[in-house]
Amino acid sequence: MHIAEGYLPPLHAAAWGVASAPFVVHGVRALTREVKANPESTLLLGASGAFTFVLSALKIPSVTGSCSHPTGTGLGAILFRPPIMAVLGTITLLFQALLLAHGGLTTLGANVFSMAIAGPWAGFGVYWLLRRFDVPLMVSVFFGAFVADLVTYCVTSVQLALAFPDPSSGFLGALGKFGSIFAVTQIPLAVSEGLLTVLVMRLLVKSSKGELTRLGVLLQGGRKSDTTTEAAVR
Amino acid sequence: MSRNAKINTLLLLVVAALAVLPLVLGLGDHKEEPFTGADAEAEVAITEIQPDYEPWFSPLYEPPSGEVESALFALQAAIGAGVLAYYFGLRKGRRQGEARAKTAEHHEVAEAQGTGDGAHEGAAAGHPLP
DSSP states (O other), X not given: OOOOTTOSXXXXXXXHHHHHHHHHHHHXXXXXXXXXXXXGGHHHHHHHHHHXXXXXXXXXXXTTSSEEOOOOHHHHHHHHOHHHHHHHHHHHHHHHHHHSOSSOSTTHHHHIIIXXXXXXXXHHHHHHHHHHTTOOHHHHHHHHHHHHHHHHHHHHHHHXXXXXXXXXXXXXXXXXHHHHHHHHHHHHHHHXXXXXXXXXXXXXXXXXXXXXXXXXXXXXXXBSOOSOGGGTOO | OOHHHHHHHHHHHHHHHHHHHHHHTTTTTTSSXXXXXXXXXHHHHHHHHOTTOOOSOOOSSOOSSHHHHHHHHHHHHHHHHHHHHHHHHHHHHHHHHHHHHHHHHHHXXXXXXXXXXXXXXXXXXXXXXX
16 A cells, blocks of 8 residues: 555655655666567566556455555566566556556655565565575565565655654654554565465466576576575576 | 465465455454555544645546446456466467477477387377476
8 A cells, every 4th residue: 555645745755756766767777778688578577567566456454454455576576676676666656646546646756665666675685685595496585575565565654654753752653653554454465475476486487487597586407496506696 | 286286276275365364353343444445544644643734736537436446456457467367378378389399390200210109209298397
């Protein structure tokens, strides 16, 4: 669930926009480079974007008695790295802001920062670390996607707490409040997202060995792991 | 069912259970309006913290009703699911095509050499290995 239209004061909205813009511009460059260098990756890029589209359209009930939706950004971040995911995530957020009145144009910068930048980077970082320590591919993918999802909503909570500190308990009080709304709700959804990302990765390992090897997810010969960890992450 | 398919089914079942359990266990019962969106709850929390805050911008287009909104959300999911299905379908078709082409090649070689075992291997190659 993104920050609704008009619900960030103008100064905050502008600041998050400024913070996000370079990541998205850099991402567009990375994306064009990728497509030019490997035209055959366009299909898998489309599939990664599509995964985000599906997952962020599914509002799922959670333990807190409210609903939220996963982000689907972990998969693209693991496959194509976070800069490219910044672009795919921004496209999804634009679609929702323009057609669904979900999120918004004034809060786009903040929402892009949480869902398309912070989440993918955190998720990719966890995935990368786990792979370095020889953790099995699917376990790393699960935690990568889980963290990408959860961090997105933690950042959303921070953004709101910065904009609306509690009059008595200040920033931390507000963070607790928004965190209990967003982050706690998100925990089971992040588990779901991790499992679904593992499912899609399993299908990809079966169907797209060559592509995954080129992207460095699988090693030469389609193996999932190797004693030489150096090669595990491109 | 192959072991692979069993694992995939199990993954989907766990995801479904995670979504359904909060409803079955009535975890939303303590609320006036159970299972509203977290973003709407955040709006309420903002108004609690800063009662005089007014959203300074409203969406350019707002779906006129909950039905239209859910239709658009379904459309978003459908577009995504469609592209994903296209991707995996195409991959599967390509693999099958490659396997068939290989078999055909094998057949020609086998026929040229006058041996008959190409047909048997061809049937196996028609179904790509998991």
